[in-house]
Amino acid sequence: MIGADAAGMSAASQARRLRGPDELEIVAFERGRFTSFSACGIPYWVSGDVEERDRLIARTPEEHRARDIDLRLRTEVTEIDAAAGRVRTRDVDSGTESWTSYDKLVIATGARPVRPDRPGFDAPGVHGVQTLDDGEALLDSLTRVRGRRAVVVGAGYIGVEMAEALLKRGYEVTVVNRGKEPMSTLDPDMGRLVHRAMEEMGITMVDDAEVTKVLTGEGDASPLGEGWVRAVATEDAEYPADVVVLGIGVRPETTLARAAGLPLGAHGGLLTDRAMRVRGHENIWAGGDCVEVLDLVSGQQRHIPLGTHANKHGQVIGTNVGGGCATFPGVVGTAVSKVCDLEIGRTGLREKDARRVGLRFETVVVESTSRAGYYPGASPMTVKMLAERRTGRLLGVQIVGREGAAKRVDIAAVALTAGLTVDQMTVLDLGYAPPFSPVWDPVLVAARKAVTKVRGSAP
Amino acid sequence: MIGADAAGMSAASQARRLRGPDELEIVAFERGRFTSFSACGIPYWVSGDVEERDRLIARTPEEHRARDIDLRLRTEVTEIDAAAGRVRTRDVDSGTESWTSYDKLVIATGARPVRPDRPGFDAPGVHGVQTLDDGEALLDSLTRVRGRRAVVVGAGYIGVEMAEALLKRGYEVTVVNRGKEPMSTLDPDMGRLVHRAMEEMGITMVDDAEVTKVLTGEGDASPLGEGWVRAVATEDAEYPADVVVLGIGVRPETTLARAAGLPLGAHGGLLTDRAMRVRGHENIWAGGDCVEVLDLVSGQQRHIPLGTHANKHGQVIGTNVGGGCATFPGVVGTAVSKVCDLEIGRTGLREKDARRVGLRFETVVVESTSRAGYYPGASPMTVKMLAERRTGRLLGVQIVGREGAAKRVDIAAVALTAGLTVDQMTVLDLGYAPPFSPVWDPVLVAARKAVTKVRGSAP
The missing domain is CATH 3.50.50.60 (FAD/NAD(P)-binding domain)
Known part of the structure; x- marks a missing residue:
């Protein structure tokens, strides 16, 4: 394993679950000091919501080692020799270099932050x-x-x-x-x-x-x-x-992969098949922020650095490395976030994504509420929905609101995965009770309006 | 329209949206004093969460009348003469009876509460x-x-x-x-x-x-x-x-329908087709608590008296009565509720439902949390999942927890509607951020465990 964060160590753990130490030796190289930490949690540590750093560490190096994973911290991989099946490593502290051979290689090198090459960006503070x-x-x-x-x-x-x-x-x-x-x-x-x-x-x-x-x-x-x-x-x-x-984004960290001649996509990420195997390389897998993923809605490759994907990649890779069979079919582009009590959720295509792939579509925006209007705490919620013009296929949903807004995109995420049309969505049997939703869930309200628009006019 | 609550008045409103008063005359009979009220909101009015009764009324009689719906309150329909296309009504206050003929009839008579025929159930208090x-x-x-x-x-x-x-x-x-x-x-x-x-x-x-x-x-x-x-x-x-x-449940109110010889199911509810047309009757529709619905998971007819279905039925009926074309394919049995801060969600089949229809299945129960474990307010959540043994098809999900537990069943509700397998569910692209979910959403954790169990053993 190159990299001992979400994708790498999920893969290591899952492979270990399937194969004992007698069957499979697992070595993980990590140039940093930590393993399996939640980068997504850092804002909440900075805010004070999370009291201490170590709460963000899902599994410590000791815990990994206790599961017979040979974890080598502060050890940087400097070269992949795919032909010979070996990697060159360098001890970050001593500078000592050495080669380690592998039967199977997992690349989980993550992403690196974009730092503009402009004056002052390296200043203290x-x-x-x-x-x-x-x-x-x-x-x-x-x-x-x-x-x-x-x-x-x-x-x-x-x-x-x-x-x-x-x-x-x-x-x-x-x-x-x-x-x-x-x-x-x-x-x-x-x-x-x-x-x-x-x-x-x-x-x-x-x-x-x-x-x-x-x-x-x-x-x-x-x-x-x-x-x-x-x-x-x-x-x-x-x-x-x-x-x-x-907070200006990250790029796939694929310097090693590029030097080794591994296939990279337009966004600079490694290209894999559904088994998360690097294309054209039977014994090399890659996952997490260093790969590109298939967008199931647009059919395009994308780079979406999110811990949730990295964990799934690791799970799939670990299963396959361990001799099982698992696939990661792709993503629909779901993401949720919040700023204080404002919640933001999105999944699928934006207008410009849909245009880019030549789709003809309709958009609707509806205002609804998080709970029945008469129930205390009901807060406004804006739902935008995109649907393909002729077929009515759902293309994307964006929601901005307060409590209950963000995770509502999960409804649309599953619908996108299943290829539902907005007509099918209007009759989805979603949970209703006054504290949780109006009798027509905001997502259904949007779907109803989208149906009318897709049909051109009401029948 | 017989009955002026959720199903009846949704149908009336939607039909009016599609056809003006010159094209379609709409008469609605209601034996009570109110229209379009939220019965599901009554507990929150009793608790004091909702301050006054009228907050539970979605649309008043005056609002309906302003939309050219001829609403007759305190007017009970006492007989349906389907052969002649007319209904007999009785003014509740005066006792006066009369006949009204119809081209199209919508039955939305709702449900009546079960009152055991035992001593004291009619006592004051x-x-x-x-x-x-x-x-x-x-x-x-x-x-x-x-x-x-x-x-x-x-x-x-x-x-x-x-x-x-x-x-x-x-x-x-x-x-x-x-x-x-x-x-x-x-x-x-x-x-x-x-x-x-x-x-x-x-x-x-x-x-x-x-x-x-x-x-x-x-x-x-x-x-x-x-x-x-x-x-x-x-x-x-x-x-x-x-x-x-x-709170001992309700039965479909189908006295009139039964007397008119309309088809009733095993649960006493009216039987309709997907257009919500009463079976065998070209010009009679029925919806809401007085009908049975198709359970898409089990293939059985069920009686599920819920406002959310009644509204959808009304929408579908109104579209069809108005000359359009809409269908209600069925339900998956989603319901959510809460008791103080305890949230309860369920969708699909219970163990006994699955057994009753002869399905072989596996069950898993997992403990997870509503948010990332380190994020303040993360609360425990128990997810139970049923999957068909050979195919891995999702059969049902039940969730008990605190904040965020109930509406999480929507994920499963959509998955059930789409016929997803638990394997497909493990890679669903659900929203993740620490305030909203652990990196593996509780539903995905259950799906992963279900996959392992369906496969008999880990590969």
């Missing part, structure tokens, strides 16, 4: 939030800085979650985002709802703005040390910052 | 909760009685919801239930979890006990008047009660 070390460094800066102004660069999942975290810690938060609206995984009309809600929370939202540089300060005015971050600059303006968090 | 009048009468009793002891007879949805309502109003609540456990729509092992949770809330749970009579008092000891309820008696014990609420 500028932080990524991909690893536990990143989280610790950020918390350290937050403890030390005197000011209370934070700028978050990027308004995707990490960006909006970090905005919440910093708000909770009492910072004045500005989110600078190059998209027209936050959450570019939503259509702009739905992103607009997120923009408005975040502004209402007291977050300053700057859209359509590219950060051109990070401005730094000299001298001992900041406890962060020489060259400390002072502001974030766009073409038009400067935003003072005592601390900066980067 | 014994209340059903099917109609707004029932709710008002109960609230009136609650205002007047001096004691604080309430007995709920029955532990289905209405029973457990009324237990919560009475608890919230400060009563000592005893639930007397003839099933082995509360919530007989769950398997007994899952019902047991509800039993325990309700006891922890301070509710006295008496299972496996048939109420043989309601004991009444004489004289003016109760403000409820002569013959006031004093206790509920089973074979073994007496439970003192200042007020009694009946």
Whole structure:
């Protein structure tokens, strides 16, 4: 295993479940200090919702070793020699190199954060939030800085979650985002709802703005040390910052794979078959943030770095490496997030995704509520639905609301997987009781409206 | 339209949407005083969560009339003359009878509560909760009685919801239930979890006990008047009660239909085709609590009186009556409920349902959490899953937990509708973020375990 996080160690654990140590020797190389941690939990550790780092570690190195997995931390794989079936490793601390041969190789090298090659992005006080070390460094800066102004660069999942975290810690938060609206995984009309809600929370939202540089300060005015971050600059303006968090996405970490001549897709991720086997390589598997996945709705390859996929990949790989048979057919693009009490869910295609693959579609947007309108706590919920024009096939759903909004996309995620039409969706037997839903679930309300639109006019 | 509640008035509204008053005359007969009210909301009105009765009325008579629906309240249909295409009506107040002819008839007569033919069930202080009048009468009793002891007879949805309502109003609540456990729509092992949770809330749970009579008092000891309820008696014990609420289910109200020779099923409900047209009658439709529905999982007819189905039936009937084309294919048996912070969801077949139709199946029960384990508020959730033995087809899911438990059955409801296997479910792309789910959603955890069991042993 190259990489001992979600995909790698899920694979190792599952393979071990199927094959004992006498049958299968498992060696896992990890250049960092941690295993199996929840990167998705970092914003909640920073916010203080999660009290300590180790709560984010699902399985410690000791736990893995107790299950006869030969885990080698701080050991970087520097080369894959696929022809000879071996990898070269380097001890990060001593620099010692050596070769280890394999019968089966699992690549789970994850993703690396995008860091623009522009001035100041490496200044003290500028932080990524991909690893536990990143989280610790950020918390350290937050403890030390005197000011209370934070700028978050990027308004995707990490960006909006970090905005919440910093708000909770009492910072004045500005989110600078190059998209027209936050959450570019939503259509702009739905992103607009997120923009408005975040502004209402007291977050300053700057859209359509590219950060051109990070401005730094000299001298001992900041406890962060020489060259400390002072502001974030766009073409038009400067935003003072005592601390900066980067949430501008990640790219598949496939440097090793590329050097070894393994097949990569248009997004730079490894290409695998449904068994998560690297295409053309009988004994190499890959999973997690370093691979591309098939989008079952569009039929296109995509890069979707999410822990939930990584865990499933690991499970599938571990089963196959262990001699079983499992497949990962693909994704429908489901993702959920929240900013304070605002919930965001999406699955399937946005308008621009549907256009890109040449689909003709209708869109509807409906307003409904999370509970029966008369039940206390019923909160507004906006559901957008896309359906293919001629067939009525569901193409995508986006939901923005409060309690109960995000996970409602699961209904649509299953419907997309099953290829249901919006007509079929209108009669879905979903759970109804006043504390949980209006008598027509918001997703059904959207489906009903979509049916009418797909048919051109009411019959 | 016979009956002006969910099914009838949904049908009327939808038909009116499609056909103007010049094209279609719509007459609706309703023997009661209200239209389109949420019976499911009554427990929350009784509890005080919903402040006033009229909040439960989705559409008033005036609103219906404003849409050119000729609504006749307090007018009971006493006979359907299908051969002549006419109905006989009686003005409830004056007793005047008359005939009205129709081109198309919609039967939406609902259900009537089961009232055991045993002593005392009609005593002052014994209340059903099917109609707004029932709710008002109960609230009136609650205002007047001096004691604080309430007995709920029955532990289905209405029973457990009324237990919560009475608890919230400060009563000592005893639930007397003839099933082995509360919530007989769950398997007994899952019902047991509800039993325990309700006891922890301070509710006295008496299972496996048939109420043989309601004991009444004489004289003016109760403000409820002569013959006031004093206790509920089973074979073994007496439970003192200042007020009694009946939640022992309903039967289809098909007296008229039976007399008219319309086809009824084994559960006493009207039988329709997918267009909700009464079988063998081109111009008669029926929907809501008075019909039987097809269970898509078992292939059997069932009677499932739920507002959500009634609304869908009405929508389908209204479309068809209006000259369009819509179908209601059936249900998968989804239902959700809550008792204080305990949430209950179920869909598909229980063990005994699966056995009854001769299916061979495996069951799994898993414990998981509502959120990532490290995220504040993560609460335990028990998921039971049934899968067909050879094929792995999903047969049913039951969930008992706290926040986020009930509506999670929607995932399974869609999967059941689409006929997914548990293998297919393990790779469903469900929404994941720490505040909403562990990285493996509880439903997926159950599916994984079910796959292993269906396969006999891990590969």
